Amino acid sequence: MSVEVAVIPAAGRGTRMRPATRSVPKPLIPVLEKPAIQYVVEEAVGAGAQEVVFVLSDERILHHFTQGPPIEGLEDVGFRYVLQEEALGLGHAVLCAKDIVGDRPFACLLSDRFPLPGSTLLAEMADAYDGHMVLALEEVERDLIPLYGVVDAAPVGDRWEVSGAVEKPTPEDAPSNLALVGRYVFPPSIFDQIAGAAAGALGEIQVTDAIDALARSDGAVGISCTEDLLDTGLPHGLAEATVAVALARPDIAPEFRRFLRRQLAD
Numbered sequence: 001m002s003v004e005v006a007v008i009p010a011a012g013r014g015t016r017m018r019p020a021t022r023s024v025p026k027p028l029i030p031v032l033e034k035p036a037i038q039y040v041v042e043e044a045v046g047a048g049a050q051e052v053v054f055v056l057s058d059e060r061i062l063h064h065f066t067q068g069p070p071i072e073g074l075e076d077v078g079f080r081y082v083l084q085e086e087a088l089g090l091g092h093a094v095l096c097a098k099d100i101v102g103d104r105p106f107a108c109l110l111s112d113r114f115p116l117p118g119s120t121l122l123a124e125m126a127d128a129y130d131g132h133m134v135l136a137l138e139e140v141e142r143d144l145i146p147l148y149g150v151v152d153a154a155p156v157g158d159r160w161e162v163s164g165a166v167e168k169p170t171p172e173d174a175p176s177n178l179a180l181v182g183r184y185v186f187p188p189s190i191f192d193q194i195a196g197a198a199a200g201a202l203g204e205i206q207v208t209d210a211i212d213a214l215a216r217s218d219g220a221v222g223i224s225c226t227e228d229l230l231d232t233g234l235p236h237g238l239a240e241a242t243v244a245v246a247l248a249r250p251d252i253a254p255e256f257r258r259f260l261r262r263q264l265a266d
């Protein structure tokens with residue numbers, strides 16, 4: 001099924017990318033000459049999205065896309081946004097988009113998960129959507145499990161049948177080593193699940209509790225992604241993204257390869 005609307009939460013504080021984020025929203029930090037979030041938008045559009053809904057703390061990210069001449073390849077995209085006044089967590093950010101999304105299924109892409117050039121992950125996820133939630137899953141090392149939402153899943157062919165999820169478990173209590181990594185295709189019923197989970201939340205409103213509830217009631221499909229997504233919310237992930245994009249760019253790659261070889265030889 002094609003998914004025509006994409007929600008991109010981008011209202012986080014970006015504390016791990018200070019000092020850059022003292023003055024620049026994290027998603028506008030560039031990878032070469034393009035802000036990181038533009039690659040994410042292009043990924044969404046490549047997977048079929050015609051409308052992009054940003055969840056923002058202010059309008060600077062929106063202005064990148066809407067002010068001045070249209071960006072090549074994004075001329076026909078409808079850009080919309082909603083302000084998240086306070087960074088109350090990812091679940092809250094997604095819920096902020098409810099009125100714009102309405103009763104449509106939607107792709108959700110975290111702005112700080114960067115697609116490797118040529119990744120077809122989101123397009124595969126949109127194709128797999130048949131009314132049940134689709135989740136990108138990455139195998140993570142045991143000691144990193146407490147940093148993630150982790151799913152309970154059984155293999156079915158080259159995919160996973162997901163029956164639940166738990167936020168930041170200990171390695172001992174984790175149902176698997178498969179982590180939620182920032183690409184989702186949600187049915188609109190996720191909004192009610194988030195609102196329900198939010199009612200009981202004391203701190204940040206996470207999306208994992210809502211995913212858990214929806215997976216338990218309706219089931220969900222997991223699609224493995226290995227190295228499809230880099231973490232540009234961290235300095236080393238930004239370095240990886242820069243290298244990956246430079247090596248994929250015919251105008252830059254030849255000289256850049258020579259430079260890398262010289263650096264690695266030292």
Ligand code: UTP
Pocket residue numbers: 009010011012013014015016017026055084086087088089090092093110111112113233
């Ligand atoms: P992170 O958990 O990486 O948080 O958010 P962060 O604030 O961006 O960065 P740190 O931890 O302070 O360094 C994951 C994604 O969810 C969005 C962020 O913008 C990022 O794309 N998010 C998070 C929101 O939009 N609102 C929130 O309340 C929390």
